[in-house]
Amino acid sequence: MGKFIRLKKGFDINLAGKAALKFGNADHPETCVIKPDDFHGIYMPKVMVKEGDQVKAGTPLFHDKKNEKIVFTAPVSGEVVEIKRGEKRKLIEVKILADKTVESLSFNKYSVSDLSSLSREKAQTQLLESGVWLNLVERPYGIVANPDHTPKSIFISAFDSHPLAPDFSFIYKGNEQYFQAGVDVLKKLTSGAVHVNVHSEKEISPVFSQVKGAELNKFSGPHPSGCVGVQIHHIDPINKGDIVWTINPFGVIQIGKLFLQGIVDASKIVAVAGSEVNEPQYYKTYTGASVKPLLKNNLKQDHVRVIAGNVLTGTAIGKEGHLGFYDQLISVIPEGDYYEFLGWITPSTKKISFQRSFGLLSFLSRGKEAVLDSNTHGEPRAFVQSGVFEKVVPMDVLPTHLIKAIMAEDYDEMEALGIYEVIEEDLALCEFVDVSKHHVQQIVREGIDLLANA
Amino acid sequence: MKFLRNTLDKAKHNFEEGGKYHKYFYVYEALDTFLYSPNTTAGAKGVQVRDAIDLKRLMMTVIIAMTPCLLFGIVNVGHQHFLALGQQATMMDKIMVGLMQVLPIVIVSYTAGGIVEAIFAVFRKHPINEGFLVTGMLIPLVMPPNIPLWQVFVATVFAVLIAKEAFGGTGMNVLNVALTARAFLYFAYPTQISGEVWTYLPEGAKVVAGYSGATPLAIAAETVTSGGNAVTQLSGFGAGWAEGIYSLQNMFIGLMPGSIGETSTLMCLIGAFILWATGSGSWKIIVSVFGGAYAMGLLLNALAVNPFMALPAHYHLVMGGLAFGAVFMATDPVTAAQTETGKWVYGFLIGVFTVLIRVFNPAYPEGIMLAILLMNVFAPLIDYFVVSVNKTRRLKRATV
Incomplete structure (x- = not known):
């Protein structure tokens, strides 16, 4: 039986431009990239292809020098057109000119009944070789899962509470069979349970609710209730030495x-969502694909910020950038590079604020959608502990003290204050x-890197 | 408006890296960000949108919460002045006299603090911090109206220098800056800050018959030696020239001698309401200071061996600067306890110590200042214990 966890703390940023539940038509993406920077805990990627090579989906592009079993594979078939490097020959990305029809390498095929007798070794080898392994993220540290570890549980957050987040029950419709098979394979990798977490007030897709062999937990409350770190904290917290893996649906x-x-x-x-998108809706594309065709003739204006991911944890990639490995959302908001006369005191109902200081009137219209731009609304100042961090972290973690411990590079303190339980998105x-x-x-x-490399 | 922006933009390169006046960059930055919210945008990674709040707005909200105290203080300074002279005066007269006394103090406090702040910003290369906007207003409000201006200046410089900049600037200070200014005067110029300074009286002014400038706390403290009932002494005070000035009701409203901004419990409560409604100050601290003072008052009542100890507990809440300290000084986020549980303990102990110092230490008629400074020092210790509990809980979870 799953648990029901009510969360109170947090904040939903109600942005304008939510995607309508329908599909748009866009051209096939020209290029796809795989970027080592999308992953944490990679020591040094070693490229295994040359420019001009033909690859299929699942062909290895590079592997981690420290752990050669971890292979990064092509998401689509096509030609390797660029191996981009930065300073000190650091690998930035491998770019593939995508075929119109994607061909995949073939891997071992199993029937549903065969799956139950599949051994952990065989399953793991196939996951690693195909690069599908990269979907598994290990806590603590939020790194690519280490195949030599056995996690005490695996967590799947089956809803996204971030601003403008895609509706999982819509985008995964009809995938019952695959989701079930995925869970069956995951169960082989852990010594404990596989947890599927849903939001109690949102429509729960049968993909998740009918899954067998996993714990179905319900959460309620505002963002960050959908962050898997928060969910782990309340169901099976990570203590020193514990390992938990997470994976998205x-x-x-x-x-x-x-x-x-x-x-x-x-x-x-x-x-593809956000206030600056003509028709916010859903599109079919590929991991790492160029966002260019999705935005073509689809923007209200030119001066925009295109974000791979959501507005809290995403990356600004520009209008011709590429999706990251884990992204399922492209947010487009106005760029905010303007001055505002006496902007620090002018009252406004439009600028969203979690707080209610003088003139910040957005709390009067909580239900209304807002247009936010990328302006910082103020300049960096000394750390003032106003106690507000504690109001947006629904965990038994003291964020102010944890952050201060990190700034002081105090390893013992970080550990004692629970750094193992968080990654960036949770805070x-x-x-x-x-x-x-x-x-x-x-x-x-x-802070995480300090401890991970200690 | 465009002109202003253009001027700032034109001047900017002089203050940037390599510019003629690069040293003064943070002075320019202070002016620029005061006039215009900057055009900076979020970085490529991390949050792409930011909350509309910034430190300036937060600090401004606190100042807005203080304005009822300031305005009331101005009227009260004039009111007390004419009361002591035994003259009838119109509201306008009172406000004029009040303004003449209070405005210079405010200006001196801001100037002195601003100079120190700017010098440090230039030499230590840190931004000029908006926290000073609050400190610069708090200092005048805890000064008696008759204070010499040079003392305000010296006290402000001392406080900003020693209490804040010496510790590394805003956010790093251990002691509340405004209270340090007050404590400095208290110990450096004890004769001027105690005695007959609580009412503005020009030199050579003829006071009304029976006038006395004694404050309620001083009267209550006197009963320890002279005997009698503190409540009757208080309510009987002012007979002939200011009937009922120290009645419970009047002390709550605050038309009585005292520091400029702290006499009115009512105005402080309005300020507390603003802080609570805007989420700018911790209501937990405010409530617990009052709670601590009341609880200590009750305890002393139960053990009373002298008239001051027997003073009804609720009198402590309206006398002296307790309300002002609770609302505006104890809630300073930098010097208060930072954990939520810690805030209850911190506030409660401030209340307890305030009453303790008032009642048992004849040398210090008012206890709130020292109580807050003392608890400022202990706040990290309180937090240490609260944080330890959190750590232990995490450790225990691991072994179960």
Whole structure:
């Protein structure tokens, strides 16, 4: 039996431009890229292809030098057109000119009944070789799962509470069979349970509600209730030495397809949303695909910020950028590079604020959708502990103290205050509400890296 | 408006890296960000949108919460002045006299603090912090109206320098800056800050018959040696020239001698309401300071061996600067306890110590200042214990 967890703390940023539940038509993406920077815990990627090589979906592009079993594979078939490197020859991305019809390498195919007798070793080998393994993220640290570890449980957050997030029951419709197969494979990898977490007030897709062999937990409350770190904290918290893996439903379905069909299917449905999109809706594309065709003739104006992911944890990629490995959303908001005369005191009902300081009147219209731009609304200042971080973190973690411990690089303190339980996204709201405009997520990542490399 | 922006933009390169006046960059930055919210946008990674709040707005909200106290203080300074002279005066007269006394103090406090702040910003290369907007207003409000301006200046410089900049600037200070200014005067110039300074009286002014400038706390403290009933002494005070000035009701409203902004419990409560409604101050601290003072008052009543100890507990809440301290000083987020549980303990102990110091230490008639400064020092210790509990809970979870 699953648990029911009510969360109170947090904040829903109600943005304008939510994707309508329908599909748009867009051209096939020209290029797809795989970027090592989308993953944490990669020591040094070693490229295994040359420019001009033909690859199929599932062909290895590069692997991690520290752990050669972890292979990064092509999401689509086509020609490797660019291996982009930065300073000190650091690998930035491998770019593939995508074929119109994607061909996959073929992997071992299993029937549903065969799956139950599949051994952990065989399952793991196939996951690693196909690159589908990368969907598994390991806590603590939020790194690519280490195949030598056995997690005490695996968590799947089956809803996304971020602003403009795609509706999972819509984009995964009809994938019952694959999701179930994915869960069956995941069960082989853990010594404990597989948890599927849904939101009690949202429509729960049968893909999740009918899954067998997993714990179905319900959560309620505002964002970050959909962050898997928050969910782990309330159901099976990570103590020192514990290992938990997380995976999003897309990854589970990809695993299911890998074993039932023997293919790497990186096609995914993404939401293109935000106030600056003409028709916010869903599109079919691929992991790492160029966003250009999705935005063509689809923007209200030119001066916009295109974000791969959501507005709290995403990355600004520009109008011709590419999706990241885990992204299922493209948010487009106005760019905010303008001055505002006496903007620090002018009352406004439009600018969203979690707080209610003088002139911040957005709390009067909580239900209304708002247009937010990328302006920082103020300048960086000294750390003032206004106690607001504590109001947006629904965990038994003291965010202010944790962040200070990280800034002081105090390893023992970080550990004692629960750094193993968080990654950037869990504290992203702290960064949003911060009066002093600090880069909280960056600080959290620095702390995690300190401990991970200690 | 365009002109202003253009001027700022034109001047900007002089202050940037390599510019002629690069040293003064943060002075320019202060002016620029005061006039215009900056055009900076979120970085490529991390949050792409930011909450509309910034430190300036937060601090401004606190100042707005203080304005009822300031305005009331101005009227009260004039009111007390004419009361002591035994003259009838119109509201306008009172406001004029009040303004003449209070405005210079406010200006001196802001100027002194602003100079120190700017010098440090230039030499230590840190932004000029908006926290000073609050401190610069708090200092005048805890000064007696008759304070010499040079003392305000010296006290402000001392406080900003020693209490804040020496510790690394805003956010790092251990002691509340405004209270440090007050404490400095208290110990450096004890003769001027105690005695007959609580009412503005020009030199050579003839006071009304029977006039006394004694404050309620001083009267209550006197009963310890002279005996009698503190409540009757208080309500009987002012007979002949200011009937009922220290009645419970009047002390709540605050038309009585005292520091400029702290006499009115009512205005402080309005301020507390603003802080609570805007989420700018911790209501937990405010409530617990009052709670601590009341509880200590009750305890002393139960053990009373002298008239001051027997003073009904609710009198402590309206006398002296308790309300002002609770609402505006104790809630300073930098120097208060930072954990939510810690805030209850911190506030409660401030209340307890305030009453303790008032009743048992004849040398210090008012206890709130020292109580808050003392608890400022202990706030990290309170937090330490609260944080330890959190850590232990995490450790325990691991072993179960």
